[in-house]
Amino acid sequence: MVEDVYQFTVVKENGDTYSLDELRGRPIIIVNTATKCGFAPQFSELEAIYQKYKDDGLMILGFPSNQFKQELSSSHEAAEACRLSYGVTFPMHQLVAVNGKNTDPLFKFLKKNSTSPLGSTIKWNFTKFLVDRQGQLFKRFAPKTSPKDMIDDIQRVLEKPY
Structure with missing residues (x-):
């Protein structure tokens, strides 16, 4: 049984594989992305948040998906x-x-552990998942939620000890 995100292995865009266990103790924002999406300007907001909080331990991981073409x-x-x-x-x-039968295992875990009223599927690009220092899903955010509106929750997670 999978208990936290640290049990997953992911593949960077260059083909390098690594375990999320390397990020143990760090809060993580996991987001499904699409460069041709109307929400793509959120990349700039996510990058600003990353620059502001990375020295405090925050990591952001982008996972492109073409499920919404x-x-x-x-x-x-x-x-x-x-x-x-x-x-x-x-x-x-x-x-x-x-989504679907080929859903990436990390996203299966995130959706399964989401108590969000957003449901058990990802409805669109830029669904964002905030994971705490223990590797547990803290909160799911809708695609239309601006990353700037996540800052209070990010700060809460950063303040919690490991």
Whole structure:
């Protein structure tokens, strides 16, 4: 039985695989992204939050998904677009499925552990999951929620000891 996000292995856009256990004790924002989505300007807000709080331990992980037909054809192209268009420096990962029979295991875990009224599926790009220092889902945020509106919750998670 999976108890926290640290039990998952993920793949960066360049093909490097790593365990989320490397991030143990750090709050994490996990977000499904799409560079051609109307919410793509949230990349800039996420990057600003990352720059402000990364020295406090916050990590942001972007997972591009083309399930809503708004992503480029490869993980590398998507990551490059994020860097060039929005200045993203937080890690971007390989394209993943966030719904359906091929759902990435990390996103299955996040959806299963969400008590959000948003439901058990991801309805659109830029659904954001805030994970606490213990690797537990703290809160799920809707795609339309501005990352700036997450700051109070981010600060709460950062203030909690490991």
